[in-house]
Amino acid sequence: MHIVKKLATFVAGLLVSASAFAAGGGNLLQSGVDLGDRASLQRGAQLYMNYCSGCHSLKYLRYSRIAEDLGLSEEEVMSNLNFTGAKFGEQIQVSLTPEHANQWFGKMPPDLSVISRVRGSDWLYTYLKSFYLDESRPLGWNNQLFPNASMPNPLWELQGLQHAEYGEPDKATGDRPVHGLKIAQPGKLDGPGFDQAVRDITTFLEYAGEPAALKRQSMGVWVILFLAAFTFLAYLLKIEYWRDVDKH
Incomplete structure (x- = not known):
């Protein structure tokens, strides 16, 4: 029964990925996410907290966990990444109230703790680059990848x-x-600079979806080395045993 549940979860994940790909018309950009790039993770955390955390929580991630995984001190996290007055060991919530959310957006913006697990990093990267001005929309913005999204370009x-x-x-x-998007009025960053900023945010959200991935990847090298050493020792033991068998 446990195996069946795992198989069902795997199939559901494939279906979600397929639907996300279809929603983007199959034209997803490559995000180039690298969880081993700590500098990108740190920049992504800063950008997310400054531009996204006002509306979107990360309720399955704690400030203390960010400090531990991203190599930041408690003071750095609390001074630069915490804007709600939460304690160091608490989850990342938003100060936005449901009443204000319903008034401005029609609903409470979703928590983004596992958005990368649902949509994928390429989808997130493409989505953040696909906003354009649209006067027909209530907030004046639309999105090529996700049409009629009820949020402005953060x-x-x-x-x-x-x-x-x-x-x-x-x-x-x-x-x-x-058919395409064109910058009519430049922002603070040029094209490559903005691409890197979006990549940093995507990398941080990829990490937020599975913080254990950082340790799992670093431990994976040692596990492979252990298995290689164990296999070598087992081979030497096999030779020793069969040496006595061949004599008889």
Whole structure:
């Protein structure tokens, strides 16, 4: 029964990944996430806390865990990454109230603790780069990858103002498909700089979805070395045993 549950979970994960890929039209950008890049993780944590944590919580991650895994001191975390007054050992929550969330967005923004496990890092990277101005939307923004997303571009200050390049209207519906995006007003970062900022945030969210991955990867090398050494010793033992057998 346990194996069946694991198999069902694996199949469900494949289906979710397939649906996420389909939602992006199959045109997902490669994020280039590297969990071994501690500097990228630290920058991603800072960017997430400054631009995303006002609305999106990470309720399965604690400030103390970030400090331990990312090589930061308690003072650095509490001074630069904690904007809600939470204690060092508490989870990352938001100060946004459900009442204000319903008033501004129509619902409470989702927790992003495991968003990378659901959508994948390439989807997140592409999503954060795909916002464009759209006056028809309540908040004035839309997203090419995830149309009619009920949130503004949190990184517009860094990216600048992006406009859509539309194709010919659909004869049946009259909708104009978005064929491309173009920066109309530059932000604080140039193209490569913004790509790196988005990659850093994506890397941090990848880490937040499974913090144990950092230790698992570092331990994996030692496990492989142990297995190699054990295999060598087992081979020498086998030779010793069979030496006596061959004599008889």
